[in-house]
Structure formats: C-alpha cells, structure tokens
Amino acid sequence: MTNLSRFALLSLLSGTSTAFTVLPSQQNHHRPLSASATTDFDLNSYLLSKKEVIEKALDASVESLTPETDKICESMSYSLMAGGKRIRPVLCIAACEMFGGSEADAMPTAVALEMIHTMSLIHDDLPAMDNDDLRRGKPTNHKIYGDDVAILAGDALLSTSFQHVAQNTPSTIDPHRILDVVIRLGKSVGPVGLAGGQVMDLECEGKSDVTISDLTWIHTHKTATLLQVAVASGAILGGATEEEVKSCERFALDIGLAFQVADDILDVTASTEDLGKTAAKDLDSDKATYPKLLGLEESKDEARRLVEDAKASLAPYGERAAPLLAIADYIIERSN
C-alpha cells in the first residue's frame, strides 16, 4: 500500500517540512507569519515558547519506573520526542486560554493529543501501511524497534493518552468537562475520526470517480477532526459554553480543511528541496487532490475562503483570539 498524500499531510501538520519550520533565524528572511492577522501578535515567539513547555510535559509523560518497561517506554518516547511544531497541543492551550483557563488546565489534554497524533504516525509508517523508513529525518519507529514493538508502542501511546487526561487534569476542573474531553478524544480516532478517514482513503485509492465530497470527507476525518477536538477540548477545559465550543469547532474544522487544501497546493507548487520530501508524489499517482479536482487557482480560493470562515467564527472573542487567528493565517500563507 502506498498512500503518500496522507503521510505528506501528517508530516506537514507535525512540522517536518523545513520550509515552514518557524525558527528564530528565519525571522529576518520572511515576513512575519502573522502579518495578515488583525493584530501584531508575534506568532513565532508564541509557538516557540509553547513548544518548549509542551515538550517538557511530553518528556515527563512517559517514564519507565521498572527495568521491564524500559524498552516499551523507550519506543514510545522515541517517536513522541521526535520533534514537530506540536500544533495540536498549541491549539488546545490557546483555546483554553482564550476562555480564561490556564496552560496547566489544558496541558494533560495537550499531551494526550500529541500522543494520539504520534500513535497515528507510528502506525502509518508501518510496512503494512505507508512503509516509510524515515520521519522527521530519523528512522521510523519500526526501523529501530521492529514492527511488533512499533505496533505495541502505538497502542500504548493511544491508551496512555486517555489515562493521562483522566489522571492529570487539575481537580479544579468539573469532572463532567473532563469526561467530555475523553469522549471527544475517543471519537477522534474511531470510525468518524482518524481510522475511519484512513480506511475511506484506502477505499478510494486508485479509483477514478472520487468526488470532491469524498475527498472532503476523508480529510475532515483524517485530519480536521483531531484539530477540531484539540480546539474544542481546550475551550471546554477553559470553561466555554456549549455555543462557544461550537464556534471553536467551526474554526478548527475550517483550518483543518484549509491545511489539507494548502498541502495539496504545496505538493504541486513546491520543489522537493523546499519541502524536504519527495514533492508532487500525488501527481504521479492516481491520488485525488484538490488541485486535480478543482484546479490550482480554485483550490487557492478555497483555502482562502476556509481561513476567512475560520477567522469569522472567532470574531466574538476579539483580541483574546489573537493566537488562534494568527495560526489560521499561518496556514494559508504556506500556500501563497
């Protein structure tokens, strides 16, 4: 099985692509990523500072307390600590803070989101799936630990994510809100989440009659759903009302799809060198993409429209939405 677009998107979302990694040294060479945001919010500094605290929490989240668990914990940590922009945890914390919650309120869920995302990468890379040897420039989990341990490390990360949320979310948070987060996280990997999206993607592989509706269903469930849960969970933990959570979900769904449209566009327009991966693989395959189905210009319009819709959903929150608005802009700028 080859399913390159899925992998490419996940790589981008997790920050593999060197073209979009926000490093301090790049700030002089590119216009600020938040240039088109409504504020002068400094997204670069924000992402870097959040990434630092998130990675500390991730590192502490998997600890071997007895020699018997050294190998499984090593395998889990190897992929969990392999880098990336940590966009899901950042979205979760930003949404929580938008409603007056603290970083600590959202952190266990932020860690869980990254554990789930990492599980999906480990399992995606397996020979039975995309059969990839490299991820973020390093050998994939199964190349180091073997296919069997890699499968088990993914399973362990997935189950530990739920334990982590239930065990470590501050006791000041209403337990019904924590259960709501567990429900949403659980759903995000099931039939109407990651796994369902990927199976539907497999079903459509090589088919010539894939519609824009099929493609949107796939990307909504493979990608946008986990982003949606990241933002919605942060909002819930921050004390948002049901209506406020819904506005956050609309925002995240739109940026999730925009991410995917942008990824498809990049795959056409970016060179292999820029992307740090083999570009335009999807064009060589029978893979359905937005540019193929809509054309390049209309795809760009679609990405812009999605980001504008996303930002409109957060209009009620004014300045408090600055980090999320800047992240939305960041997505569309990638493909301009």
Next chain:
Amino acid sequence: MTNLSRFALLSLLSGTSTAFTVLPSQQNHHRPLSASATTDFDLNSYLLSKKEVIEKALDASVESLTPETDKICESMSYSLMAGGKRIRPVLCIAACEMFGGSEADAMPTAVALEMIHTMSLIHDDLPAMDNDDLRRGKPTNHKIYGDDVAILAGDALLSTSFQHVAQNTPSTIDPHRILDVVIRLGKSVGPVGLAGGQVMDLECEGKSDVTISDLTWIHTHKTATLLQVAVASGAILGGATEEEVKSCERFALDIGLAFQVADDILDVTASTEDLGKTAAKDLDSDKATYPKLLGLEESKDEARRLVEDAKASLAPYGERAAPLLAIADYIIERSN
C-alpha cells in the same frame, strides 16, 4: 515472530478452546463447573445469561451511521462479535453487582473491556506479530480486511472503548468514579499493561535465563492486569470503597495468574484435539513456561494456591461473591 503461548492463553481466555466452552448440551456429560465452589451457584447458566446480554450490548456498540464508515465498522464488528466467553465483561458485571450496582451501571465498561481485548487479538494476529490466519475457527481480521484495515480497526476499537465508557455510563454514577475507570483502562494497555507485558515477552523470547520472576511479570501485565481492571472497575462502579476495590484487585490478579499457569499446564497435558489448536507448541519452542521452570506438579500446586488466595480475598462478601468464586474454581478445574 512467533509467540505461541501468548496467543494460546488469549484464545483460552476468550473461549476458543472447545474443551472448556460451556454449552448446555455439555452439562450432562461433565460435573458442574462450580462443583468445588462453596455454594451451589449455577455458573453455566450464569455465564450463558450474561453472555447473551453482553453480546447484545457489544453488537449495538459499533454502528455505522454513514456509508463512509461501513468498512471500518464492519471490520471492528467482525472481530468484536466473533464469539468467546466474554469473561472480562462478566467479571466486571459480577463485581459491580457484588457491591449492589446494576448490570446497566457496569455495561459500558464491560463493553469497553471486550473492545480492548479484541483490539489486542487483532493486533496480535497480524503478520508482524503472531501471524495467525485463524481465530475462533474463522479467518483473522487481517485475512479478511487486509493488514492496514486490521491495524486501524484495532486502533478504532481501543479509542472507542474510552469514548463508550465516558459517554454511556449512567449519569447516576459519580463522574470521579467514571474517570477512575478511564484511568485504569488506559493503564491496562500501556507500559505496565498489555503492551509492556508483550514487549517484555518478546525480549525474553529464545533466552535461556528467563526466571520465574520474569515469567510472572510478563503474565501479570499481559493477562492479569486487564482481568484486574475488569473486576476493580466493576467494584468501583458498584460503589465499593477503596479497601474493597483492593480486595477485588488481589482476587483478580491471582485468578489472572492462575489462568496462565493452568494454560501452561494444559499445553503439556491436553491433546491437540481437546484444545482445538496445536498443543504443546511451547514445549517445542524455547518458550519459558511454568511447567518448564517449576515442574508439572509444582505448577498444579501453584495454580491451586493462587485460586485459594483469590477466593480468600473475597471472603468478606459471603454469598454475594458466589459468581466470582465460581469463576475462580472454573479456572483451576480446567487444569485438573
């Protein structure tokens, strides 16, 4: 990789072995399974009636609501509904009822336990793990749906299990108790659960210096932990105190290990025909087993001792413990 004992045990625990399947037609030919229990509790009828209601709940727990999710749901249901004695759900419900809770209080967790168990079977059977073509006399999940869909169906079952508990446990139950169940379920698949036990098992494969302590660690985490969580979760949902939950955990840990010792004994003493699988595979391999490390008679003594200890843990509950006590006896009778 071949790891036959693991697979054999899981098969037994899930009721593959025809020698121990409790069917009404067998009741005239065998002494009652609960013969050595302290009551005249009818375990056969109990297991059959619980199995029926559990399977209804399992069947309803995976439902495709849109054509796009038909395939993933079909794959999940295929393995979830493939039979077995449903011993983990039964243990959970029995423990809940022992403390005055209802079947309905425990059912979402009972379903989750079977989802988790099923996930472990699907992933165990993969070519990258035990590479088994048959389970319960039917083709394994990946033989029907492919390795990729089988991996995703396992992931979806695992994540859905947590969603199911958080979403469907009756709202009359204290949410802190539901979160406690989520924590325990999460832990049961992680480094000190299924995945950790299996990785340690892989590490010990082919080694000549495996100790009884290593073997006990492996089986505690691969097998006993999920049984422990089944009984403890039931107790928690039934309203048990912390001390009562601990007594249930001791019970379950002992019967979990007794199950494994009995399985190792059966592997030596039972014929292939009786077991409905290739017997004595472990003897042909370098696999460490209790009979190999302790001798056959001492292993039988160990199994008996474990079951006696298990039953002693439930002494305070008198007649209310009848179903759990009968299940404990049932385990040891398998290997006599």
